[in-house]
Amino acid sequence: MILKDKTQTSSASVKLDAGIKQEHDVAFYLRRAYKNSDQVMVLNDLRIEHDGESAQIDHLIVYTYGFIVVESKSIRGEVKVNEYGEWTRSYKGQWSGMPSPIKQAELQLKLLKQYLCANTEKVIGKFLGIQQGLGARCYDVFCAISSDAIIDRSNAPKDIADKLVKSEFIADALDKKMNFKKFYNVVGKIYDTRPTFSQQELSHICQFLLGNTPQIESDSVNEAHAAWPSPGNTSSTTEPLPVVVPAAVNNTWDSTVSAAQPLHINSITAQCKHCGDCSALSPQSGRYGYYVQCGKCGGNTPLKRPCQVCKSQNTKVSKSRLLYQLVCQGCRNTADVFKVQKG
Structure with a gap:
C-alpha cells in the first residue's frame, strides 16, 4: 500500500x-x-x-x-x-x-x-x-x-x-x-x-x-498518485516527468513591489535538458502539458518550471498563438518561456 x-x-x-x-x-x-x-x-x-x-x-x-x-x-x-x-x-x-x-x-x-x-x-x-x-x-x-x-x-x-x-x-x-x-x-x-x-x-x-515530523512537500499542483508514466517512456504524446532546465535570466525581483501586481520577465531561455541545445526545439503538448522536443537528440523538455521570482512550484504554462508563457499562481509573475520562430 x-x-x-x-x-x-x-x-x-x-x-x-x-x-x-x-x-x-x-x-x-x-x-x-x-x-x-x-x-x-x-x-x-x-x-x-x-x-x-x-x-x-x-x-x-x-x-x-x-x-x-x-x-x-x-x-x-x-x-x-x-x-x-x-x-x-x-x-x-x-x-x-x-x-x-x-x-x-x-x-x-x-x-x-x-x-x-x-x-x-x-x-x-x-x-x-x-x-x-x-x-x-x-x-x-x-x-x-x-x-x-x-x-x-x-x-x-x-x-x-x-x-x-x-x-x-x-x-x-x-x-x-x-x-x-x-x-x-x-x-x-x-x-x-x-x-x-x-x-x-x-x-x-x-x-x-x-x-510527528513536518513533511517537506512541493506546492506543485501537478502532484499525482499512481499516475506516473513508466520509466523511460518518452513518446511525443506522453511527456516525461517535469524537471527544470538551466535558464538564462538576468532579471531581479524588487521585494518592495506588491505581490498583487503582476510582474513580467521578458523571457526565459528554453533549452534541451539532454544536450543543452536551444536552436532546434519544437513545441509539443502531452499528458503533463506543454513541452519542447529537441530536433538534434530527440529528447523532451517540459516548459513548466518554478517561478523565477518567488520560486513557487505552483505555475502553469499557457499558449497564445506562437508564444508560450509561464504564469505563477502565487505572485502572478508572467514570463515568456518559448516562442515559435516563423520561417
Missing part, C-alpha cells in the same frame, strides 16, 4: 534533475509491486527528526517483520565497489570517488531505529499487558541504482553487493528480503521466529511516522 507517494518536484540543476527522476523511477516500481498489498506499506520522501538529527529517506518500506530503507542513486556511466566497500564512479571517461549510498542509508536506518525505539509506547501498544519492543525487528537497507548504469560488484563485499540493485529489480530484492511465507508453507511458518506486526500496528507505525 502506498501511504506517501513521491511528490512531483523539480530543480534548477541537471544533476539534481537526474536524481529526482531516479527517485520517481524507483517509486514507480514500488507502486507497481505493493499498491494493493496489506502487508507492505511504502512511504516515499519521508523526513524524520530525532535527538537533534534529521534524515530525508527516499523510500521507506514498513512491512510485517520490520523496516527497509531504499536509497535511490542516479549514476550515468560505471560504478565500482572495491573490497573495502569504497565507491568510485566514471563520468565522461573520468573516474572519481563518491560517498557510499549504502552507508548513507544505514545512517538513516540507524536514526529511524533510535527514533522508533525512543517512542515505542506511542508507536505500538501492549500485548497481554506487556509493552512490545521494536529493537528486535528486521532493519535492512538497499541502494537502487539507475537502470542504465554499469555496476561492477566483482570485488565488493557480499553484504554490500547483495544490497546494490538496479531500479527495475528493487521489488524482487525486497520480496526476497521480506521473505513472506506462502499460506501453504506450514513448516516455513512454524520455524519463522521473526516477531510480527499486526495490521493495526502497521497502521499506527505509519501514522506516527507521517504525523
Whole structure:
C-alpha cells in the first residue's frame, strides 16, 4: 500500500534533475509491486527528526517483520565497489570517488531505529499487558541504482553487493528480503521466529511516522498518485516527468513591489535538458502539458518550471498563438518561456 507517494518536484540543476527522476523511477516500481498489498506499506520522501538529527529517506518500506530503507542513486556511466566497500564512479571517461549510498542509508536506518525505539509506547501498544519492543525487528537497507548504469560488484563485499540493485529489480530484492511465507508453507511458518506486526500496528507505525515530523512537500499542483508514466517512456504524446532546465535570466525581483501586481520577465531561455541545445526545439503538448522536443537528440523538455521570482512550484504554462508563457499562481509573475520562430 502506498501511504506517501513521491511528490512531483523539480530543480534548477541537471544533476539534481537526474536524481529526482531516479527517485520517481524507483517509486514507480514500488507502486507497481505493493499498491494493493496489506502487508507492505511504502512511504516515499519521508523526513524524520530525532535527538537533534534529521534524515530525508527516499523510500521507506514498513512491512510485517520490520523496516527497509531504499536509497535511490542516479549514476550515468560505471560504478565500482572495491573490497573495502569504497565507491568510485566514471563520468565522461573520468573516474572519481563518491560517498557510499549504502552507508548513507544505514545512517538513516540507524536514526529511524533510535527514533522508533525512543517512542515505542506511542508507536505500538501492549500485548497481554506487556509493552512490545521494536529493537528486535528486521532493519535492512538497499541502494537502487539507475537502470542504465554499469555496476561492477566483482570485488565488493557480499553484504554490500547483495544490497546494490538496479531500479527495475528493487521489488524482487525486497520480496526476497521480506521473505513472506506462502499460506501453504506450514513448516516455513512454524520455524519463522521473526516477531510480527499486526495490521493495526502497521497502521499506527505509519501514522506516527507521517504525523510527528513536518513533511517537506512541493506546492506543485501537478502532484499525482499512481499516475506516473513508466520509466523511460518518452513518446511525443506522453511527456516525461517535469524537471527544470538551466535558464538564462538576468532579471531581479524588487521585494518592495506588491505581490498583487503582476510582474513580467521578458523571457526565459528554453533549452534541451539532454544536450543543452536551444536552436532546434519544437513545441509539443502531452499528458503533463506543454513541452519542447529537441530536433538534434530527440529528447523532451517540459516548459513548466518554478517561478523565477518567488520560486513557487505552483505555475502553469499557457499558449497564445506562437508564444508560450509561464504564469505563477502565487505572485502572478508572467514570463515568456518559448516562442515559435516563423520561417
